Amino acid sequence: MSTIEKEPGSTETPPQVQRLRRDAVGLVGVIFMAVATAAPITAMVGNVPIAVGFGSGTGAPAGYLVATVVLTVFSIGYVAMAKHITAAGAFYGYISHGLGQVAGMVAGLLATLAYVVFEASIVGVFAYFAHGTVNDLIGVEIPWILLALAMLALNAVLTYFDVNLTAKVLGLFLITEILMLGLMAAAVLLNGGGPDGVPLAPVNPANAFSVNGLAAGSVGLGLFMCFWSWVGFESTAMYGEESREPKRIIPRATLVAVVGIGLFYVFVSWMVVAGNGLDEVVAVAAGKDPGQIFFGPTERLLGSWAVDLFKVLMVTGSYACGMAFHNCAARYLYAIGREDVVPGTRRTLGATHPRHGSPHVAGFVQTAVATAIVVAFWAAGQDPYIHLYTLLAVLGTMAILIVQAMCSFAVIGYFHVRGRHPETASWWRTLLAPLVGGIAMVYVIVLLFQNQRTAAGAASTGLFFQLIPYIVLGTAVLGAGLALYLKFRAPDRYEIIGRVVLEDTVERD
Numbered sequence: 454m455s456t457i458e459k460e461p462g463s464t465e466t467p468p469q470v471q472r473l474r475r476d477a478v479g480l481v482g483v484i485f486m487a488v489a490t491a492a493p494i495t496a497m498v499g500n501v502p503i504a505v506g507f508g509s510g511t512g513a514p515a516g517y518l519v520a521t522v523v524l525t526v527f528s529i530g531y532v533a534m535a536k537h538i539t540a541a542g543a544f545y546g547y548i549s550h551g552l553g554q555v556a557g558m559v560a561g562l563l564a565t566l567a568y569v570v571f572e573a574s575i576v577g578v579f580a581y582f583a584h585g586t587v588n589d590l591i592g593v594e595i596p597w598i599l600l601a602l603a604m605l606a607l608n609a610v611l612t613y614f615d616v617n618l619t620a621k622v623l624g625l626f627l628i629t630e631i632l633m634l635g636l637m638a639a640a641v642l643l644n645g646g647g648p649d650g651v652p653l654a655p656v657n658p659a660n661a662f663s664v665n666g667l668a669a670g671s672v673g674l675g676l677f678m679c680f681w682s683w684v685g686f687e688s689t690a691m692y693g694e695e696s697r698e699p700k701r702i703i704p705r706a707t708l709v710a711v712v713g714i715g716l717f718y719v720f721v722s723w724m725v726v727a728g729n730g731l732d733e734v735v736a737v738a739a740g741k742d743p744g745q746i747f748f749g750p751t752e753r754l755l756g757s758w759a760v761d762l763f764k765v766l767m768v769t770g771s772y773a774c775g776m777a778f779h780n781c782a783a784r785y786l787y788a789i790g791r792e793d794v795v796p797g798t799r800r801t802l803g804a805t806h807p808r809h810g811s812p813h814v815a816g817f818v819q820t821a822v823a824t825a826i827v828v829a830f831w832a833a834g835q836d837p838y839i840h841l842y843t844l845l846a847v848l849g850t851m852a853i854l855i856v857q858a859m860c861s862f863a864v865i866g867y868f869h870v871r872g873r874h875p876e877t878a879s880w881w882r883t884l885l886a887p888l889v890g891g892i893a894m895v896y897v898i899v900l901l902f903q904n905q906r907t908a909a910g911a912a913s914t915g916l917f918f919q920l921i922p923y924i925v926l927g928t929a930v931l932g933a934g935l936a937l938y939l940k941f942r943a944p945d946r947y948e949i950i951g952r953v954v955l956e957d958t959v960e961r962d
Contacts, residue, residue, distance in 0.1 A: 456656075480705060480706055486692060487710040488627055489773045490685025490861075491683055493717065496681075503674070504679060505726065506739030509661060510656050510675075510735055511726050512657075513679070516679040517722050519939065525715070527894065528890075529864075529881075530861055531547075531864070532708060533868070534860075535707065540694065540701070544693045545561035545951050546787055546952070555933055556559060558935055561932065565786060567849040568847075574842050575775035575842070576601045579844040583768045586765060608697040609779075619780060630767075637759070638723075646724075647733075652731060674900075681846075681850055682718060684853060686710045686782050781825070787950040788953065790804075791947050801817045842908060843908075847921060854894060855898060864887040865887050869953050
């Protein structure tokens with residue numbers, strides 16, 4: 454069972470809640486699920502062309518290097534919390550412990566919003582890739598909505614079972630997409646690069662903050678696209694209750710995911726720039742078929758078969774990403790539900806399957822919500838890529854970046870303001886690193902607000918785009934209002950907001 458952490462000196466016996474299956478997944482499985490949410494092949498093919506063609510130009514790989522450093526610094530404080538708090542709500546629990554229950558509920562609803570819409574967003578890009586790939590390879594025209602519904606149904610079925618099954622499926626897809634990207638990048642390197650050889654300028658950190666090779670570009674957009682490519686890495690902590698030795702596994706998995714993804718992104722984007730040439734890559738990235746900055750070198754160095762395989766793996770990679778986000782959303786719904794903040798949800802959203810230990814009710818609720826969103830976009834005649842994917846990605850990213858910034862300051866609050874675990878607290882790990890990481894996250898949020906219209910592209914003219922900031926603000930206000938209502942009208946339920954943790958990691962002072 455999971456239990457509710459008691460504050461020092463409390464003698465109240467906390468209620469017991471149903472818990473997820475214990476010891477279901479190991480270090481490799483947690484890493485697979487976290488990296489799958491970052492979706493390397495989707496992030497690279499979707500974001501690098503924008504960063505190169507409209508952002509910082511040939512300095513895009515340097516942007517990925519800068520993002521790697523910033524997110525590694527952010528993760529230092531994040532994993533310090535993970536050593537003491539193990540909860541399916543991750544950000545929700547960390548922020549509640551560090552900044553209080555009101556901030557915790559705000560973060561919980563914002564994170565839930567982000568992961569709920571991320572699945573629907575990835576369903577859109579999956580349907581777009583699958584529609585085009587099936588048509589190109591076998592000449593069959595399948596309406597994108599049918600492909601989208603098939604993905605949603607399969608997600609619901611697979612995530613109903615033990616999380617270990619999800620880890621195996623994601624692991625298989627993840628390995629294949631990483632091998633494809635790595636094969637393309639290695640081929641460029643082993644063939645001596647492109648027209649300019651293998652130039653070092655693209656990985657010079659200074660070039661991340663200037664426009665290189667573009668008549669007009671946006672450094673802010675380039676950096677934001679780099680940071681956007683990491684969304685989902687933080688999901689490692691969500692699997693703490695289901696992992697073996699969470700205090701050891703979760704910190705390691707987080708740092709491996711951040712640094713591993715980062716170095717891989719830098720290498721792949723660098724080889725893409727080198728393979729096309731400093732002049733050609735910018736023109737191709739800003740052209741009608743920006744994906745050619747990947748497909749061109751792949752076909753030239755490996756053959757047309759590799760391009761076909763590349764396209765197939767973009768389909769499977771986006772599916773893996775969507776299933777990973779489904780798991781994230783289900784665990785947030787479960788984490789909030791089991792606290793019975795809304796009476797009755799402990800027996801529904803907070804229930805776990807008696808055999809598989811999965812948050813099956815929360816999973817089905819997530820499927821229903823994601824399906825409703827997808828069908829609404831389809832009924833409105835929206836495009837699965839231009840509208841469904843892009844708009845919901847911007848919405849979810851805005852919400853999760855705010856939560857990440859809050860989490861950095863929660864680390865400081867937990868260790869230095871509340872004075873918890875002085876044996877872990879240090880000026881570098883729990884004060885300076887999270888402070889720098891938090892300020893950097895705030896900067897990335899500013900970048901998003903400044904460049905959201907460009908990031909949304911053709912979808913930025915619609916009403917939904919205009920509503921995105923208000924949806925995020927409304928969710929935050931709802932979280933704060935709910936917490937304050939409980940504080941004065943139901944203090945017993947207020948006290949447990951974000952406080953349900955794995956019972957053998959409850960802090961005992």
